[in-house]
Amino acid sequence: xxxxxxxxxxxxxxxxxxxxxxxxxxxxxxxxxxxxxxxxxxxxxxxxxxxxxxxxxxxxxxxxxxxxxxxxxxxxxxxxxxxxxxxxxxxxxxxxxxxxxxxxxxxxxxxxxxxxxxxxxxxxxxxxxxxxxxxxxxxxxxxxxxxxxxxxxxxxxxxxxxxxxxxxxxxxxxxxxxxxxxxxxxxxxxxxxxxxxxxxxxxxxxxxxxxxxxxxxxxxxxxxxxxxxxxxxxxxxxxxxxxxxxxxxxxxxxxxxxxxxxxxxxxxxxxxxxxxxxxxxxxxxxxxxxxxxxxxxxxxxxxxxxxxxxxxxxxxxxxxxxxxxxxxxxxxxxxxxxxxxxxxxxxxxxxxxxxxxxxxxxxxxxxxxxxxxxxxxxxxxxxxxxxxxxxxxxxxxxxxxxxxxxxxxxxxxxxxxxxxxxxxxxxxxxxxxxxxxxxxxxxxxxxxxxxxxxxxxxxxxxxxxxxxxxxxxxxxxxxxxxxxxxxxxxxxxxxxxxxxxxxxxxxxxxxxxxxxxxxxxxxxxxxxxxxxxxxxxxxxxxxxxxxxxxxxxxxxxxxxxxxxxxxxxxxxxxxxxxxxxxxxxxxx
Numbered sequence: 001x002x003x004x005x006x007x008x009x010x011x012x013x014x015x016x017x018x019x020x021x022x023x024x025x026x027x028x029x030x031x032x033x034x035x036x037x038x039x040x041x042x043x044x045x046x047x048x049x050x051x052x053x054x055x056x057x058x059x060x061x062x063x064x065x066x067x068x069x070x071x072x073x074x075x076x077x078x079x080x081x082x083x084x085x086x087x088x089x090x091x092x093x094x095x096x097x098x099x100x101x102x103x104x105x106x107x108x109x110x111x112x113x114x115x116x117x118x119x120x121x122x123x124x125x126x127x128x129x130x131x132x133x134x135x136x137x138x139x140x141x142x143x144x145x146x147x148x149x150x151x152x153x154x155x156x157x158x159x160x161x162x163x164x165x166x167x168x169x170x171x172x173x174x175x176x177x178x179x180x181x182x183x184x185x186x187x188x189x190x191x192x193x194x195x196x197x198x199x200x201x202x203x204x205x206x207x208x209x210x211x212x213x214x215x216x217x218x219x220x221x222x223x224x225x226x227x228x229x230x231x232x233x234x235x236x237x238x239x240x241x242x243x244x245x246x247x248x249x250x251x252x253x254x255x256x257x258x259x260x261x262x263x264x265x266x267x268x269x270x271x272x273x274x275x276x277x278x279x280x281x282x283x284x285x286x287x288x289x290x291x292x293x294x295x296x297x298x299x300x301x302x303x304x305x306x307x308x309x310x311x312x313x314x315x316x317x318x319x320x321x322x323x324x325x326x327x328x329x330x331x332x333x334x335x336x337x338x339x340x341x342x343x344x345x346x347x348x349x350x351x352x353x354x355x356x357x358x359x360x361x362x363x364x365x366x367x368x369x370x371x372x373x374x375x376x377x378x379x380x381x382x383x384x385x386x387x388x389x390x391x392x393x394x395x396x397x398x399x400x401x402x403x404x405x406x407x408x409x410x411x412x413x414x415x416x417x418x419x420x421x422x423x424x425x426x427x428x429x430x431x432x433x434x435x436x437x438x439x440x441x442x443x444x445x446x447x448x449x450x451x452x453x454x455x456x457x458x459x460x461x462x463x464x465x466x467x468x469x470x471x472x473x474x475x476x477x478x479x480x481x482x483x484x485x486x487x488x489x490x491x492x493x494x495x496x497x498x499x500x501x502x503x504x505x506x507x508x509x510x511x512x513x514x515x516x517x518x519x520x521x522x523x524x525x526x527x528x529x530x531x532x533x534x535x536x537x538x539x540x541x542x543x544x545x546x547x548x549x550x551x552x553x554x555x556x557x558x559x560x561x562x563x564x565x566x567x568x569x570x571x572x573x574x575x576x577x578x579x580x581x582x583x584x585x586x587x588x
Contacts, residue, residue, distance in 0.1 A: 013318055014139075014144070016317070017097070017317055020101055021093060021097055024093055024097070027089050027096075028093060030086075030089055031085075031086045031090045031145050035086045035149040038079060038083050038152075038153065039149065040156060041075050041082060042153050042156065042295060043156045043157055045072055045076060046291040046292050046295065047160070048068050048072050048075065049072065049288055050282070050284035050285055051064075051068050051284065052064075052065055052068035052069060052284070053282075053287055054282045054284035054285075055284075056068055058282070058284070086149055087145075087146075091140070091141035093140050093145075094139065094141040095137055095141075097136070097137070097140060098133050098137040101133065101136065101320065102129060104324065105133075105323060105324060108323065108324055108326070108329075109125060109323070112326070112328040113329070113330055113394070113395060113396070114394040118354070122206070122209055123202070123205040123206025123207065123209035123210060124205070124206055127205045128320050128323055131205070131316070132316035132319055135198075135312050135315070135316035135317075136313050136316050136320065138312070139317065142306060142309045144310065146306045147306050150299035153295070153299055154296055157292050157295055157296045158296060160292070161289065161292055161296075164285065164288070165281075165289070167270075168270070168271060168285075168289050171263060171267055172289075172293055174266075175260075175263040175266075176296075179256055179259050179297065182252060182256065182259075183256075186307075189248045190245060190248055190307070190308050191315075193245045193248060194245065194315050195315050196241040196244065197241040197242060197245065198315050198319065200237050200241045201238065203237070204234055204235065207231060207234050208231075211231075245308070256297065259297075260294070260297040260298075263293055263297070264293055264294070267286065267289050267290055267293060268286065268290065271285070271286035330393060330396060332413055332414060336407050336412060337413075338407060338412060338416065341404060341420045341501040342370040342405050343370040343404075343405075343502050343531060344368065344370050344403075344404065344406065344532070345367065345391070345402075345403070345404060345502065345534075346367045346401070346402070346403040346406070347364050347366050347367075347387070347400070348365055348401040348403070349363050349365055349399070350363070350364045350365070350397050350400035350401070351364075351397065351398045352386060352390060352397045352398050359398075360386050360555050361383050361386055361387070361390075361397075361555045361556075362554075362556050364400075364555070364556065364557055365557065366548075366557055369532075369547075370532055371530060371532060372533075372547040373528055373532075373533040373535065373547050373548075374532075374534050374549070375534075375535045376534065376535070376536045376549075376552060377538070377540065377543070377550070378552035378553055379553065382552040382553050382554060382555065383552050383555045384506075384536045385536065388423060388504050388506055388534070388536070391502075391504070391534075392504075393410075393414060393417055393418075396410075404417070404420070419498075419500075420501045420502055421500055421502045421503075422494075422495035422496075422500035422504070423495070423504040424488070424494075424503075424504070424506065425491070426506055428484075428487040428491040429478060429479075430478060430487055430490060431475075432475070432476050432477040432478075434469075434471065434474055434475075435464060435467070435470075435471050435472070435490060436451060436471040438490060438494065439451055439471075439494045440497065441494070448471060451471060451493070451497060452471070454493060454496055455493055457496075458493065458496055458527060459526070460489045460523060463519065464490075475487075475490075485519075485520070488520055489519055489520065489523065492520065492523045492524070492527060493523075495527065496523075496526075496527045500531065502534070503527060505534070505535045505537075506536045521542070540577060540581055540582075541581075545563075546562065548561070549561060549563060549566055551574045558573050559572055559573050559574055
């Protein structure tokens with residue numbers, strides 16, 4: 001679903017945002033009431049300024065002057081209190097609403113199919129969850145309530161001006177439509193500019209995130225200069241997006257200031273003449289109108305700026321709400337609960353494609369009995385890792401059936417299914433945290449004593465204990481402080497602590513040193529005891545003892561059997577692989 005273009009005054013986005021404010025109705029009401037009272041106090045101050053001039057200064061009546069000054073001070077105090085109230089609580093409301101949306105967004109994202117992350121840049125999602133969220137907070141804190149307060153203030157001011165003198169009000173009214181039209185044009189231009197800015201921010205974040213993650217590759221192939229040039233081009237586009245907003249601001253605000261000055265000049269000229277000719281017009285009335293005109297035009301100019309903030313927030317909200325409406329979750333139709341799992345696995349005529357009409361798996365069928373060790377071999381791209389992704393339901397199959405203990409996995413909850421399966425990948429991901437937290441993944445029910453005991457059982461306690469701070473050693477981002485073999489050992493312990501009924505090892509020894517491989521082999525023997533195990537491996541020596549070996553080629557299971565059975569097949573795929581790896585012919 002593509003993101004739909006909206007005009008800057010489309011209130012549907014705002015209505016969707018306000019839904020999240022329903023839980024804070026009292027605060028919302030407080031902000032609204034404070035804005036109304038603030039508008040009233042703003043008008044009252046110039047009103048009493050007129051009386052201070054006409055009945056105090058002009059008449060040289062000190063008592064009257066003192067009274068009106070005190071009264072204006074009290075009004076100013078209430079004006080400050082109401083202004084503080086709506087500013088503070090509108091910011092408070094914005095932060096709480098954003099907190100709720102961010103939580104909902106993250107919960108939505110972690111439930112997406114893996115396929116969604118295959119086709120969407122991580123930098124884009126980071127922008128939505130961080131930068132765009134800040135802009136949404138501004139909708140409430142610097143946009144919506146500020147605009148409401150300013151509109152109320154302007155309405156109160158202009159209404160009062162018309163009440164006091166329709167002649168002077170006509171002077172202001174003559175200039176006002178020009179500013180309103182200029183403001184409207186400004187809004188539309190800024191809307192387009194902000195959409196470009198947000199797109200370029202997303203591109204910039206994606207580029208930086210991707211290149212920081214892949215900095216090793218950039219440096220290994222000496223591509224620093226080339227990638228730097230790419231960054232400069234993206235940064236230039238980002239700058240140009242912002243330059244447009246600066247250009248529109250540079251045009252609008254001087255025009256608004258000029259029109260305001262013209263209106264005040266006309267008021268002084270016309271009001272001064274009327275003051276000399278008529279007793280109805282007084283010096284205090286003219287001063288009051290000058291003050292009210294400034295107060296009327298100032299928020300109008302500020303509203304333009306606040307509309308910029310509001311529009312930027314609306315663009316951000318549109319992007320975030322678009323993700324919240326995405327339908328990329330794996331559907332759960334829970335009809336069965338498997339509290340006790342034996343570990344029997346069946347694939348029946350499974351077909352699957354990452355891209356429509358481009359099959360990766362073609363009628364794959366096999367069965368694994370509880371406690372068996374199954375190895376899957378084949379060339380790169382044969383579909384070995386895809387089988388693992390489908391077993392854990394990270395993707396949904398096109399057709400066929402995958403079962404555990406004769407129960408279709410689509411009838412199980414995702415949490416229940418994945419709690420029974422532990423996977424150790426070739427590329428192990430570790431969080432920038434302690435070894436202990438990477439093993440337990442924050443599970444408060446797992447104690448350090450249990451982790452140490454498990455590490456001893458699979459033979460890796462000495463390795464962990466030798467590190468600074470042992471189990472509390474911080475491995476930094478992606479486990480950068482550990483070798484690939486050490487990361488694999490941590491992943492083995494993490495899988496072992498989960499106590500799964502089904503264990504999957506995906507190329508677990510393909511890129512480790514001899515010492516680490518020996519530790520991994522020992523750990524493998526331990527953690528596969530009494531469990532159904534699926535092992536994907538290029539090294540055939542590691543799977544000779546497997547109960548069943550599946551040989552895959554171009555998405556099909558072309559051979560299956562144990563090691564000895566497969567070697568007996570003349571011109572067999574597995575036999576050819578074995579002869580190539582070990583450099584010797586197999587006697588048939």
